[in-house]
Amino acid sequence: MEERYSLVDHPASFKTKGLKEYPESSRRFLDNSIPRNGTEIEALNQIVSKYAGRKVRLVMAGEGSTNSIEVVIIDWQAEKGNTRPVYQRFAKSPFPSDYIPFAYHQKDDGRESLYLCEKLDTPSPWIRVYNDESSDGWVGHYFGNSIRNCGIIPYTMPEHYKTRLATDVVKELEALAVDADGSKLIAAGFENLDHLHYALESARGNIAEGMAEAQAMLDAINEKMNAQMNQNVAAAKAGGLLDPIQGVSMEDWAAANAKIAGGTSLDEVLRILEIEKPIWDDVSAQWMARMSQDTTFAISKVYGEAFTNPNMGRFAAASNGSSAGSSAAVEKVKGDFELYIKIMCHQNIGSTQGIDASSILKQYGLSVVDWSAASAHWSPQMASNLELAMKMSDLMNRYNAEFAAAAPATAASDIDF
Incomplete structure (x- = not known):
């Protein structure tokens, strides 16, 4: 029973x-x-x-x-x-x-x-x-x-919508809902406005469900990749690939490069590292060689983390080459995904006009190192968060068009073929 x-x-x-x-x-x-x-x-x-x-x-x-x-x-x-x-x-x-x-x-x-x-x-x-x-x-x-x-x-979803992309269906149904024209609703297969709203909710639900499933798969893949990368870094350390070269660790070398990119003079970097330029040149050549030969990308991972967070090791007490205002600008970009994409698009369109990226960054109060820090914040999220990735596509289309329309005409644009 x-x-x-x-x-x-x-x-x-x-x-x-x-x-x-x-x-x-x-x-x-x-x-x-x-x-x-x-x-x-x-x-x-x-x-x-x-x-x-x-x-x-x-x-x-x-x-x-x-x-x-x-x-x-x-x-x-x-x-x-x-x-x-x-x-x-x-x-x-x-x-x-x-x-x-x-x-x-x-x-x-x-x-x-x-x-x-x-x-x-x-x-x-x-x-x-x-x-x-x-x-x-x-x-x-x-x-x-x-x-x-x-x-x-x-209510159910009209059959002719079921084989179409949910994102396209949502856009079409949203337009129908705004119009709210009875004859158009019936022509589209809906009994009334309530039926349309049900179909719209269903389509949005399908997108959310699909996103959740895809996100779960992506999370599992990223977790596996991160675990593998951590193993690679551990193996690189155990095998001596991350041992210092002439007293300069990978972290110090990466941080030094970040400081130079941010405007710190080479002389100041050498003073902090307590080495002469010939040693710096040799250290740089050897680290580059190790990195290029490392097929596990363990060295690249350690380098990237140190480059985007250069205030460590011997540089912990040194200025990062950015003003207090620049630091505030970095935090602003880290807290605003749309602003990050806007600046990215501004640089992309600027490069087609021969405008240096650093000059564009200055308009937002940022240095090259600041931008690296902002990118280090958002890039992993864009790679692991599907919602951000989808949002990124729409924002890039919008801002690329906006900056392209505002870009100054080139000399070639006056030539009529």
Whole structure:
């Protein structure tokens, strides 16, 4: 005997928990006219009376979540003679005495299922599924809630939108929603504005779900790559690849290069490192050679971290070559992704006009080293956060066009061919 709960006690019961268990985006579209305090058969009859032959979304509760699926509501009395294989199999099975089919679903691969309402009214009945995997002793899995505790959303996404990119669908539906022209809505396959808003929420939900799945995969890949890189760095240290060269560590050499890029004189760098220029030249050549021969990129990783955070080791007490105002500018860019992309695009378009990147950076109060620090902050996030990556594409299109339009004409632009 399977374990059962009363409707009041079952953890998934909407009768107890109410509609708060439905996602906020779906709640507004639910048909609240379906009775929840009557019998199973009363709820079944009303659903069939209203929606027989129509495709709707059936929303079912789980413990802490909801499941939903598009189904066609059927009137079993009218449909039990249907020649569909799953109809005929169910009609000949021993289950009709205990269950009434109320919905039909077909998967993309052609497999068919019937959703069943259990005739038993108390204790809590189950919704069951009958499909190709069902046998004479089993009626598929159960969902833990009765038909009285399910929700019916009387709308589905029009078929011609289902094979298109969700991002394109969202843009088109947003434009339709703003226009709110009744004839255009009907031409697009919608019953009314509410139907359109449901489709829009569904498309946005598909994007969010797809992004979440892709983000989870990307997180797993990045975690694996980071673990491998940390192993590479550990192996490089153990193998002596990161041993100092003539007393200059990789971190000191990287920090020194960052200081020079930021405007600190070579003489000042040599003074801090306490070496002469010939030694500096030799140290630089050897570190470059090691880096170029390191196929694991462990040295490059250590170099990049030190270059973007040069106030370490022997340079900890030295100025980084940036003013206090420049430091504030860096923090501003680190806190504003759109500003970061704007500056990046400004430099990109400027380079096509022969404008030096450093002069553009100065307009934002930044030095080359400041920009490296800002890039070190945002680059890993763009590589690991799909939402930022998508936002980046739109922002780049916008700012590239803006700076290209504002760029001064070149001499060649006056030549008419």
